[in-house]
Amino acid sequence: MTNVYDVLKERGFIEQATHEEEIRELLGKESVTFYIGFDPTADSLHVGHFLQMVVMAHMQKAGHRPIVLIGGGTSMVGDPSGKTEMRKMLTLEEIQYNSERFKAQFSRLIDFDNGRAIMVNNADWLAELKYIPFLREIGKHFSVNRMLTAECYKGRLEKGLSFLEFNYMLMQSYDFLELYRRYNCKLQMGGSDQWSNILGGVELIRRVERASAYGLTFKLLTTSEGKKMGKTESGAVWLDPEKTSPYDFYQYWRNVDDRDVEKCLALLTFLPMDEIKKLGSLEGAEINRAKEILAFEVTKLVHGEEEAKKAQKAAKALFANGADLDSVPATEIPRTKLKDGMGILDLLIHVGLTSSKSEGRRLIQQGGLYIEDERVDSIDLNIEEKDFRDNKLMLRKGKKTYLLIKLV
């Protein structure tokens, strides 16, 4: 059986490791409990988290036990790594709610049955901490000099860093220690921005427990241009279908840059590597086939096969000849609203295609709006009930944004 470490390495996940050889050996000979921390700062996970879920799934498949650590306690402090500003603090209820949502999303890729994976909240132990004992037991092991030279604080040292946030590293290190004690967790993984926090924990366990602990970071999911992936103009690409529809999710991957296709296939799908290499080497327009597979596979993992098929069908139909279909993003509009007709500019706002009339006016004046594949050339166009065929009307903004309006 191949070592997971090699799998992760081959697929390009790994950025840095504390003890590369030892980790590889450990993963090869025993079932290792490991953890990744997640901040419950939003009510859904996004693509960046998905990458980490995939890693956990690879690990679990190889017989290791994942711990999903919800940072209920640490998120009350806020990780300053790579951030330019202090984060807002969340209430307990929000954190609770967000964690519930997370678990549902994790369950798609990770099996939590019979303790094969665990989900814990670090508020359980962090909230109880007493200041003096904490300083005496944990604080004494940290050198401020060393912390200040850490890469992750560099940016903040120029902009200002509060003592509150400065403590984040201690808390995360303490998490690792606590998980080591409770679950014999020996390995922490995380994004490469977590490197110094992870190191802190590894060293802490070595000092306090005189035990070996390890850390591993993955590459952040970035585009070939170095930008963070999974961000669009309208925000993150979420895993929650309410926040990012399966169709939009599919389209996001369908539209990745040529240069990113192979990387995405390796990191975000479970297709075998030789197949991925083949797909990645397709030339010219051919590479669209690889993109379709990427989009389909990732959508399937996140939203299920059913939704993935629907999204794919919709995309194909729309881009082939503009036929309307059920799985295209759709909005409903009550019949009564259109009794006296509705100006096109108002309609655009109503269905959320534009955010102001000026924007709609510009869109139309620049020839970017189509109704049933006919370019709209007047901003005074009035939409009435009789314009709908079968109670449906297909709008298109630009080349790729379709919206089906249903009359109800």
Place this chain on the structure above:
RNA sequence: GGAGAGAUUCCCGAGCUGGCCAAAGGGGGCAGACUGUAAAUCUGCUGGCAAAGCCUUCGGUGGUUCGAAUCCACCUCUCUCCA
């Protein structure tokens, strides 16, 4: 606690010897052309509205003025240096 610097439209960043400022430039975004639902490139747009006009905007509140992003006072916040 003391001394200084600053807060501008989505972001960065000009303007700050008062009217020509809805505010340069860049980034980002949107649209058009080209194309492969890619990239690169080129073009236009990018506060709102009942649109040759009007309204709201330059950290906040007041004031000076015919007129303020620009001047004055107070406040809030941020940064730098000193303790």
